[in-house]
Amino acid sequence: xxxxxxxxxxxxxxxxxxxxxxxxxxxxxxxxxxxxxxxxxxxxxxxxxxxxxxxxxxxxxxxxxxxxxxxxxxxxxxxxxxxxxxxxxxxxxxxxxxxxxxxxxxxxxxxxxxxxxxxxxxxxxxxxxxxxxxxxxxxxxxxxxxxxxxxxxxxxxxxxxxxxxxxxxxxxxxxxxxxxxxxxxxxxxxxxxxxxxxxxxxxxxxxxxxxxxxxxxxxxxxxxxxxxxxxxxxxxxxxxxxxxxxxxxxxxxxxxxxxxxxxxxxxxxxxxxxxxxxxxxxxxxxxxxxxxxxxxxxxxxxxxxxxxxxxxxxxxxxxxxxxxxxxxxxxxxxxxxxxxxxxxxxxxxxxxxxxxxxxxxxxxxxxxxxxxxxxxxxxxxxxxxxxxxxxxxxxxxxxxxxxxxxxxxxxxxxxxxxxxxxxxxxxxxxxxxxxxxxxxxxxxxxxxxxxxxxxxxxxxxxxxxxxxxxxxxxxxxxxxxxxxxxxxxxxxxxxxxxxxxxxxxxxxxxxxxxxxxxxxxxxxxxxxxxxxxxxxxxxxxxxxxxxxxxxxxxxxxxxxxxxxxxxxxxxxxxxxxxxxxxxxxxxxxxxxxxxxxxxxxxxxxxxxxxxxxxxxxxxxxxxxxxxxxxxxxxxxxxxxxxxxxxxxxxxxxxxxxxxxxxxxxxxxxxxxxxxxxx
Numbered sequence: 205x206x207x208x209x210x211x212x213x214x215x216x217x218x219x220x221x222x223x224x225x226x227x228x229x230x231x232x233x234x235x236x237x238x239x240x241x242x243x244x245x246x247x248x249x250x251x252x253x254x255x256x257x258x259x260x261x262x263x264x265x266x267x268x269x270x271x272x273x274x275x276x277x278x279x280x281x282x283x284x285x286x287x288x289x290x291x292x293x294x295x296x297x298x299x300x301x302x303x304x305x306x307x308x309x310x311x312x313x314x315x316x317x318x319x320x321x322x323x324x325x326x327x328x329x330x331x332x333x334x335x336x337x338x339x340x341x342x343x344x345x346x347x348x349x350x351x352x353x354x355x356x357x358x359x360x361x362x363x364x365x366x367x368x369x370x371x372x373x374x375x376x377x378x379x380x381x382x383x384x385x386x387x388x389x390x391x392x393x394x395x396x397x398x399x400x401x402x403x404x405x406x407x408x409x410x411x412x413x414x415x416x417x418x419x420x421x422x423x424x425x426x427x428x429x430x431x432x433x434x435x436x437x438x439x440x441x442x443x444x445x446x447x448x449x450x451x452x453x454x455x456x457x458x459x460x461x462x463x464x465x466x467x468x469x470x471x472x473x474x475x476x477x478x479x480x481x482x483x484x485x486x487x488x489x490x491x492x493x494x495x496x497x498x499x500x501x502x503x504x505x506x507x508x509x510x511x512x513x514x515x516x517x518x519x520x521x522x523x524x525x526x527x528x529x530x531x532x533x534x535x536x537x538x539x540x541x542x543x544x545x546x547x548x549x550x551x552x553x554x555x556x557x558x559x560x561x562x563x564x565x566x567x568x569x570x571x572x573x574x575x576x577x578x579x580x581x582x583x584x585x586x587x588x589x590x591x592x593x594x595x596x597x598x599x600x601x602x603x604x605x606x607x608x609x610x611x612x613x614x615x616x617x618x619x620x621x622x623x624x625x626x627x628x629x630x631x632x633x634x635x636x637x638x639x640x641x642x643x644x645x646x647x648x649x650x651x652x653x654x655x656x657x658x659x660x661x662x663x664x665x666x667x668x669x670x671x672x673x674x675x676x677x678x679x680x681x682x683x684x685x686x687x688x689x690x691x692x693x694x695x696x697x698x699x700x701x702x703x704x705x706x707x708x709x710x711x712x713x714x715x716x717x718x719x720x721x722x723x724x725x726x727x728x729x730x731x732x733x734x735x736x737x738x739x740x741x742x743x744x745x746x747x748x749x750x751x752x753x754x755x756x757x758x759x760x761x762x763x764x765x766x767x768x769x770x771x772x773x774x775x776x777x778x779x780x781x782x783x784x785x786x787x788x789x790x791x792x793x794x795x796x797x798x799x800x801x802x803x804x805x806x807x808x809x810x811x812x813x814x815x816x817x818x819x820x821x822x823x824x825x826x827x828x829x830x831x832x833x834x835x836x837x838x839x840x841x842x843x844x845x846x847x848x849x850x851x852x853x854x855x856x857x858x859x860x861x862x863x864x865x866x867x868x869x870x871x872x873x874x875x876x877x878x879x880x881x882x
Contacts, residue, residue, distance in 0.1 A: 220300050220360040268304040272337060272344075280343035282377040287386035290316040292394060293375040294368040295340070297359055307338040307355045312368065316393050322368035324398035326473035326480075327354040328406060328464040329373065329552070340374065347373060354404035357483045370394055381578040388576035392476060392563035401477035401491075403470075405462040409485025415455025416487060418446070422497035429500070445506060459484070459494070460517030468549040468556060471524060472563035475531045495525065505742075520548060531564050539565050539572075539592070540599040543625055544606065544639070554582040554626035558589050582626065583618050587665050590622040594656060594669075601654045601824050605636035608829070610795065610810035610853030619667045620850040621881045637854045638826040640792065641732040642740075645826045647857070649866035654824030659880065672876040674865050675831070675847060677801040677819040677857070679809060680714075683707045686797050686811030697793075698760055704728070704798035711800040725749035727806040727858040730792045734784055743787075744780035756785040792856070805860065810853035818847075819855055820879060821865045828855045834882060845877040 216222035265271065285291040295309040314320040327350055334346035338355065351373050358369070376387045395401060409416065446452050464470055474480050480491030498521055501507045507518060523545050530542060542561050551557055555575075562572055571592050575585050590607075593599045606623040613627050638645060648654070659668040683703035708715075708724055715723075726749050732738055733746040746752050759782055792808060799807040801819060809817070813830045821828045830852035837847045869876070 218302065220303055220305075264301055266302040266304045267300070267306050267308070268302065269306070269337075272306055277339070277342065277344050280340045280345040282380070285313055285383070287383060287390065290390060290393070292316060292370065292387070292390065294320075294322050294370055295374060296368055297355060300359060303356065303360060307352060307359065308342075309338065309340055309369075309374075311340050311374075314368075316390065316397060320368070321399050322370055322397075323358075324395055324401045324473065324477075325351075325354055325358070325369060325371040325404065326401050326464075326470050327351060327404040328462070328467050328470070330406075330463070331552075338374075345374065350404075350406060353406060354402075354483070357404050357485075358402050360486065370398065385577045385579070388559060389562070389573045392472060392566060395473050395476040395563070396478075399478065401473055401480045402483060403464070403474060403480055403491060404483045405459065405464050407458065407462055407484055409487040412455045412458055412484060413487075414450075414452035415458060416484060416489065418452045418456045419459075419489070419493055419497040422500045423493040426496040426500035445504075456497075457518070460521055462517075465517045465520050465524075466548075466550045468546055468551045468560040471527055471546065471549065471561060474524070475528045475564055498522070498525070516548065523548065527564060531566070537565065537567070538599055539567070539589075539596065540602050540606070543623075544636070547625070551626075555580065555585045557625035558585055583616070583622075584665065586625060587618060587622050589625075591658065591666075594658065597654070600656060601648070601826060602636070602638060603656075604822070604825060604829055604851060605638050605827065605854045608810065608851040608853035609832070610812050619669075619882055620852075621669055635791065635794075636827075637730065637856055640730050641738045643737050645861040646863050647821050647828050647861050647865065648823045648825040649863040652824045652863075652866060654822070656822070667882060669881045671822050671879045671881055673820040673822045673831075673847075673879040674869060674874075674876050675818045675820045675845075675879065676865070677803045677805060679799050679807070679813060679815055679817045679819065679830070680802045681707055681711050682797045682799040682809065682813070682815065686795060698757070700793055700798075701728075701757060707798055707800065708806070714800060714802075715804045715806065721750045723806055723858050725753040727798070727808060727856065728753065728789045728792065729785070730788070730808065730856045731858065731861060732788060732792075734788075743784045746781050746785055746788075752781050752785045753789070756782050756789065760786065801857070806858045808856040810855070813852050813855075817852060818849070819857060820849075821860065822879075823866060823876070828857045828860060829853065830855045831879065831881070837877070844875065846880065847877050848880045848882065850882050 216226060219226060285293065291313055292315075294312050294314060296312060298308045298310070300308075314322075330348050330350040332349050334348055336347050336349050336352040337344050338347050338352065339345070351371065355371070372391075377383050459465075474491065477491075482489045482491045482494055498507070498518075502522065526545055527542065530537065530545070539561075542565055543558070546557070546561055551560060555578075559575055562575065565572070569592070571588065575588060580588075590603060593603045603623070604621060606625075607621050609620055611627050612618075612620075612624050616624060618624065646652075655672055657670045658666045659670050660666055661668055683700065683706070685697070685700045685703035704724075708720070712720065726733075729746065729749060733749060734740060734743045735745045739745060795811045796808045797811055797813060799809045799813065801807060805819075807819065809819075809830050814832065817830050817832050819828050820831045831847075831849040832852050834848040834850060837845055839845050868874070
């Protein structure tokens, strides 16, 4: 375990920057012998400092919490800064002799864009409140335990050698909401200009050394594979990875359990960084090592085999990598895509589901900058965000897919067409239907403009949209069981299937499709058989939807208690196809019902849909939508039908997902209704 070499310089629990050879420390007799590859891993991805004993003398006393209690120090008072001109506060953290010493710093101000060198801190605020204390210019200021730990982590890790540091909780006067609102738009520039970003995971690295060893090994192999001309070629198949039972995997996966991984604010802090350092306890590693290790282990399928204990953390890190690619590719700079990808990340303030990713998005639009105003309510921030998306042609077709009554946690003051980005993903179907397969649905027609306008009933927060839409279908029957919204495993609810089957069999005289069983199976699969461009790694093409669905139902009745399909169970098709089928149906039916329209179409509708709701197709939108009438439709003297309704949610309608309605309307010159969405 070659990281024990690096810990030699971190072994003293009393003094900072001490190698353990002091009289109070624990002295390790010497580093183990390490081979050339192991040293390469250390030198590339970790920071090895020359060992030295503590500089403390017997006369030195710790400036710890007890020492602070004996001092009569005033509270720190902020002086005003010119945020609109790009002025920020930086901290110069003083060195310490003892690990227990209170963090002391000097506060200086500077202007962005003037070449000032500084570091930036990335950490998780936590929920413990301002219970710790640090000193700024010799005066006391309350901070969170997590910030205190991060600052000490940087101080003892030799990351602050008379360098300046930006740390949001202290660099911004959090009690001044006007200043907070003015400083938030500067954070993109702050993290872009910072010479480096220090990431504090808040974990005890000494208990994770084997996991960090694994990280460095995977990162080194990845570097050899991607740049063989620079680092030399390596045969990854000959790389001996530990067995899935080895404790190094559990320690490695512990990194993904850090609260830092799940926070929304951290995304811009690492995505925008020129260079990032990872602090895991007293270990200082390159962020690149963490990132590259995930790339390699994911590509080799090793993460899938061992990540059952912390799947959300692993998935969020992979989303972090996707966000990084979005931020670095101007063609993919879609705000709604960023909002979708970050939906699983957490915030303390619901407004920050939008505000915290604006730095990643990078659009200087004044409408978006104004969202940082802390006097705005959550509903106002979300409402203004929706209005911005309506004015963005590339994002507009996908707005409704994230909105509707199905995605609201309860009664809301927002219009139904405004997405609730803070909605609880454990109880709501957060995955929009348009995202279910790589080949897009285009129920609203291919290359058709999305024509949605705002009805100006309020200067800032209009509540009504005017949308042309074809509302030809009414829900008349449905299954009485909704898909389980909280089931954590890809396991289809048998009761849901049986209820859907009963609905189908009682509606057969109404159904227009000639191949009823084929249409039923494809409806439950949202017509994604994982073939062609829709194929994904680790899945199998579903060659016969009917047979595979029947096999899946039979297997689910004898499924293992942990939700896994036994490899020795074979019912009429391959196990790989059945696994893919179970996964797809479980995802597609989550929080949805099977339904039949009065026109004989099979649907998957939101679980909150009701008998009598209409299915609408809006030109340019990828999927149909269920809407609920607010009043009886009216017809103008020119024959235009006007419908006032609320958006319920996106809907799958088998046979209408590829522009069939738009083609029929074009051929017959049929005009759409005017739908006024509230």
